[in-house]
Amino acid sequence: MIQVTELGYVGLGVKDLAEWKRFAAEIVGLEVADEGEAGRAYLRMDYWHHRILLDEDGADDLNVLGFRVAGAEDFHGMAEQLSDAGVAVEIAAPAKADDRRVLELMTLNDASGYPIEIFHGPQVQADQPFHPGRRMHSRFKTGAGGLGHLIQRQTVGFEKTYAFYKLLGLRGGIEYRVPIPGAPRPLELMFLHCNERDHTVAFGMPGEKRIDHLMLEVDDLDDVGLAYEVVRKAGVPVAIAPGRHANDHMYSFYFMNPSGWQIEIGWGARPASQQSEYYQRDTYGHERAAPPAPKPRAVQAAG
Numbered sequence: 001m002i003q004v005t006e007l008g009y010v011g012l013g014v015k016d017l018a019e020w021k022r023f024a025a026e027i028v029g030l031e032v033a034d035e036g037e038a039g040r041a042y043l044r045m046d047y048w049h050h051r052i053l054l055d056e057d058g059a060d061d062l063n064v065l066g067f068r069v070a071g072a073e074d075f076h077g078m079a080e081q082l083s084d085a086g087v088a089v090e091i092a093a094p095a096k097a098d099d100r101r102v103l104e105l106m107t108l109n110d111a112s113g114y115p116i117e118i119f120h121g122p123q124v125q126a127d128q129p130f131h132p133g134r135r136m137h138s139r140f141k142t143g144a145g146g147l148g149h150l151i152q153r154q155t156v157g158f159e160k161t162y163a164f165y166k167l168l169g170l171r172g173g174i175e176y177r178v179p180i181p182g183a184p185r186p187l188e189l190m191f192l193h194c195n196e197r198d199h200t201v202a203f204g205m206p207g208e209k210r211i212d213h214l215m216l217e218v219d220d221l222d223d224v225g226l227a228y229e230v231v232r233k234a235g236v237p238v239a240i241a242p243g244r245h246a247n248d249h250m251y252s253f254y255f256m257n258p259s260g261w262q263i264e265i266g267w268g269a270r271p272a273s274q275q276s277e278y279y280q281r282d283t284y285g286h287e288r289a290a291p292p293a294p295k296p297r298a299v300q301a302a303g
């Protein structure tokens, strides 16, 4: 069976590209690479040409996940593996692969109908070391674990969702059963991995957007502390306070991005576990911010 090796890139649709570029550089510390294309910017985290594509299309949501396979042989084998399982796969024209800065690209939809891309051969700019958009103590942690992880929406249930992602070579299962006061069933979250990272994609968080959050890992705890201070000083809303996750052991916090979903900055995760277990809550911390209180009428009227 052929397996994807990492989440190589994500494509985000945004309403305000200028604001996103500022946020990415000054708040998150990503490197903004502008190739002079209208309505498009690239965000770098390492030697890759980009890890995040920003398209000013108004979506304010996740457009596409880009999963990597090892090389040409696995690429064509994966297309066959998916077609044999009844998944409609299209090998993209060379111009589309060029647009993604990869050697070859295929496009398909996941079980919920959300766009996925599978590629091999990303452009790696060995001559252009990552240059953070603001000061950092150390660097983003990518490597064999890919760019990070995310929680995304599914609309067809865990079983069909898992059946699809298993075809790509991801494995995993339920890792949280969170009791919800007054609800007959706990909130279940499903986490899937394809490499040493505990999870690459996860499902189950309620929400209107395809994406709940994107986690970017740093290799120095001080970069979580610094990011927290930068976020607070800039008045960016913190969505989830610092804490440690029970499943991947990540020490992290979450804040809102200009598209109204969350970025998580984390450190200290353990490698993916090969045996299932579940948790009812995190190790400590991670309190959710209360929704903002409604403003008094007089203040509202004043603007």
Ligand SMILES: [Fe+2]
Binding pocket: 149, 213, 215, 264
């Ligand atoms: Fe996360």
